[in-house]
Amino acid sequence: MGEGYEPGSREDFDRLYRTAYPRVYRTLSAILGDPAEAEDCAQDAFVQAFRAWNRWRPDAPAEAWVHRIAVNRAISYRRRARLRTVAEVLRRLGRPAASVNPADAATRPDLLTALRALPPKLAAAIVLRHYHGYNNREIAAALGVSERTIGTRLHQAAERLRDILDPSFSLRADQAFPSDKRESHAED
Numbered sequence: 663m664g665e666g667y668e669p670g671s672r673e674d675f676d677r678l679y680r681t682a683y684p685r686v687y688r689t690l691s692a693i694l695g696d697p698a699e700a701e702d703c704a705q706d707a708f709v710q711a712f713r714a715w716n717r718w719r720p721d722a723p724a725e726a727w728v729h730r731i732a733v734n735r736a737i738s739y740r741r742r743a744r745l746r747t748v749a750e751v752l753r754r755l756g757r758p759a760a761s762v763n764p765a766d767a768a769t770r771p772d773l774l775t776a777l778r779a780l781p782p783k784l785a786a787a788i789v790l791r792h793y794h795g796y797n798n799r800e801i802a803a804a805l806g807v808s809e810r811t812i813g814t815r816l817h818q819a820a821e822r823l824r825d826i827l828d829p830s831f832s833l834r835a836d837q838a839f840p841s842d843k844r845e846s847h848a849e850d
Contacts, residue, residue: 667718667720667724668720669715669716669717669718669719669720670715670716671715675711675712675715678724678725678728679708681725682724682725682728682729683704683708685725685729686704686707686708686725686728686729686732687700687701687704689729689732689733689804690703690704690707690732690733690735690736692800692804693733693736693740693790693804694736694739694740699736699739700736702739703732703735703736703739704732706735706739707728707731707732707735708728708732710731710735711727711728711731714731730806733804733805733806736804737782737786737804737805740786740789775826776822776823776826776827777789777823779822779826780819780822780823783805783815784815784818784819784822785819786805787801787805787812787815787816787819788816788819788820788823790804790805791816798812798813798816
């Protein structure tokens with residue numbers, strides 16, 4: 663199972679890097695949605711892995727070990743990074759109730775504050791679902807937890823956001839992604 667790698671061997675780590683880097687990069691690109699961010703996190707992950715290479719256990723796949731480090735780096739990176747635009751967050755989280763003007767809601771500083779107030783694990787689940795559009799299986803794979811855990815985290819995050827924000831602000835699919843019949847805006 664050790665794939666012929668020897669912990670601490672510089673040559674084996676170089677081989678692991680050449681083999682695993684393209685897949686790690688693609689994984690991070692999917693998680694982060696930005697090639698430059700993915701490149702930075704992949705490089706950071708391999709530096710971190712190299713520093714711990716002598717502690718890697720050959721009973722676990724080396725590439726899976728590096729992937730785990732890389733995904734954790736991406737989560738930390740995303741946790742610290744600012745969200746791209748309030749409008750994009752609103753698009754993913756859903757539109758406020760019809761009585762609220764979406765342009766007014768987009769300038770609400772409490773939306774980003776509320777997202778930042780969530781525990782990082784809950785915020786990561788919400789951002790991956792509603793900002794990046796991942797399904798529970800993809801989020802579970804990215805975060806290294808079960809799909810059931812993701813469902814729980816999404817529910818808890820939605821509840822906390824409703825407590826912090828206006829109770830009419832919803833993450834329900836029918837409000838987050840209304841049908842064309844109910845939308846009254848020209849184009850996004």
